[in-house]
Amino acid sequence: MPYVKAKGGALTTASSEEGVLSKRNFIQARSTMLSKVNWVQTLGLAIIAGLIWFQVDRTEHRLIPSEQEVIHKERASGAYRLSSYYLAKTLGELPLTVCLPLVYHVISYPMMGLHSPSTFFILLGVLILSTIVAQSIGLFISASCMDLQVAIAIAALYTLATQLFAGYLVTSIPTWLEWGRYCSIVHYAYESMQIIEFASGPPVLCSQTHSRFPVCEEGGLTIPAEDIINEKHSSLPLGINILILTGFLITFRLLAYAVLSYLED
16 A cells, blocks of 8 residues: 655555545535535526426427636645545545436426336436536646636537537538537437437327428338437447547546646646
8 A cells, every 4th residue: 555755744545545635525515516506506407497398298299309726735735646636536526516417307307207217317327427527528627727717718618519519409510510519528418318218218209290200201100219319310329429428538537637747747
């Protein structure tokens, strides 16, 4: 077990450092991440989303449309390893990161028409994964920018771009910009949730008039899940989407650590 000499000459292990720092990060982040404003925002969005799509019919026309200063000061005093701090921050804030998306999903999805407990939990897993990926990108941006306003501007720009390229808010993207879809974490999360929901749920009924699906125009009553999923463009398999999201998570966590290591040197 490796030891490091802390201020005052005491020897500490990496595991003891991580335990203390995880607890401290949890306590420090709790008031910010679980603030009254965030609770009101999450509960409000969950209820609004649930009401807008309350028990939605599965028919075609309804369904197809600044810690750097603290780190430098404490690292300079030899209080702990950078790796201990980074791992503690990741683990200590994880329950807080998961909390609000969990509340949102628990409220909104049953209101929209829960049809399968297994689908509910699989979708929740994808939602939590995409939330942690987004947090990883934010961590990298905040570690890379010494100026808070610059970090906020870059984060806002990426957030808007990744939502627009996802294919949900904007369904028609110019051919020369289609590559942007593959840089969007929202695209992979949205595609994964679409596959899970339509592939495992009850069939979607055809529109009675002017359907855009050939199977309906030919007299079919329901739309195959693959026709819905691949309507705009060929969809990647669910496993590949999850793998790519996991790749985003690992890549940006490592990049953030590399930036912090560089700044420390």
